[in-house]
Amino acid sequence: MRSFDEIYAISADRHGGPGALEEKLGKPDPEITKLPEDRWLSVMTKCIFQAGFNWKVIEAKWDGFEELFHGFELGPCAFMDDREFDAILGDTRVVRNGAKLATVRANASLLMELRDQGGAGEVLGGWASTDYIGLLEMLKKRGSRLGGNTGQYAMRFAGRDSFILSRDVTARLMAEGVIDKPASSKAAMKAVQGAFNTWMEQSGRSLNEISRVLAFSC
DNA sequence: ATCTGCAGATGCGGAGTGGC
DNA sequence: GCCACTCCGCATCTGCAGAT
Numbered sequence: 001m002r003s004f005d006e007i008y009a010i011s012a013d014r015h016g017g018p019g020a021l022e023e024k025l026g027k028p029d030p031e032i033t034k035l036p037e038d039r040w041l042s043v044m045t046k047c048i049f050q051a052g053f054n055w056k057v058i059e060a061k062w063d064g065f066e067e068l069f070h071g072f073e074l075g076p077c078a079f080m081d082d083r084e085f086d087a088i089l090g091d092t093r094v095v096r097n098g099a100k101l102a103t104v105r106a107n108a109s110l111l112m113e114l115r116d117q118g119g120a121g122e123v124l125g126g127w128a129s130t131d132y133i134g135l136l137e138m139l140k141k142r143g144s145r146l147g148g149n150t151g152q153y154a155m156r157f158a159g160r161d162s163f164i165l166s167r168d169v170t171a172r173l174m175a176e177g178v179i180d181k182p183a184s185s186k187a188a189m190k191a192v193q194g195a196f197n198t199w200m201e202q203s204g205r206s207l208n209e210i211s212r213v214l215a216f217s218c
Numbered sequence: 219a220t221c222t223g224c225a226g227a228t229g230c231g232g233a234g235t236g237g238c
Numbered sequence: 239g240c241c242a243c244t245c246c247g248c249a250t251c252t253g254c255a256g257a258t
Contacts, residue, residue, distance in 0.1 A: 048250090050248095051248065051249050051250070095229090095230060095231080096229090096230075097228090097229050097230065098229085099228075099229070099250085099251085100229080100250095145249085145250060145251080147249095147250075147251090148249060148250065149248095149249070149250095150249070150250080185221080185222065185223085186221075186222090
């Protein structure tokens with residue numbers, strides 16, 4: 001496995017030098033633990049709908065989603081009655097996918113449960129980056145449709161420190177011998193976390209930056 | 219008992235096609 | 239210009255058999 005500096009050099013070479021590369025590396029939001037609950041639910045829902053769909057369609061309808069789901073306030077979403085849910089199901093201001101629309105109620109409940117543990121911001125935003133896979137596992141287990149890439153994108157878009165196992169990042173991890181195929185097993189995820197932890201130690205950088213550097217190296 | 223990997227099902231709007 | 243129709247994209251979920 002190459003050191004972070006070696007991979008960084010490859011990426012810088014491919015993307016117009018260190019200066020140009022640096023500008024493309026997003027950093028996590030330092031205030032992420034203060035992100036309100038409704039914004040977590042909003043970004044989760046958006047990622048769930050974007051999965052498998054044309055992102056422009058979701059973007060164009062997003063105001064409708066915010067409106068029909070009460071700005072994603074947890075209470076109204078978690079305790080929505082069937083009558084209101086049916087009305088949304090037939091409203092063209094949202095994408096009328098019943099299974100996905102139902103995730104709003106389920107994930108609102110999950111976020112409410114987190115209040116006992118300090119709240120969504122503290123739990124999701126404050127989860128140690130060195131155990132990021134633990135957070136992903138929790139989202140998969142307790143959330144609705146937040147397993148796989150969707151949970152990863154949701155964390156990234158919310159502004160949390162995160163990696164995304166995209167095609168390019170996976171290709172780099174395979175090239176470095178960290179995994180031998182796209183990570184799906186627990187053992188593979190553990191190996192991925194281990195590699196990221198090593199690169200974090202070597203560079204002092206965030207998961208975000210490392211993930212982006214890996215992606216740009218392919 | 220728990221985890222893993224696989225196959226098949228699911229879902230909506232957009233693009234493309236053919237016909238008038 | 240417009241209607242009716244089909245296929246496609248993408249990642250999840252479910253159920254099951256097999257492995258640990």
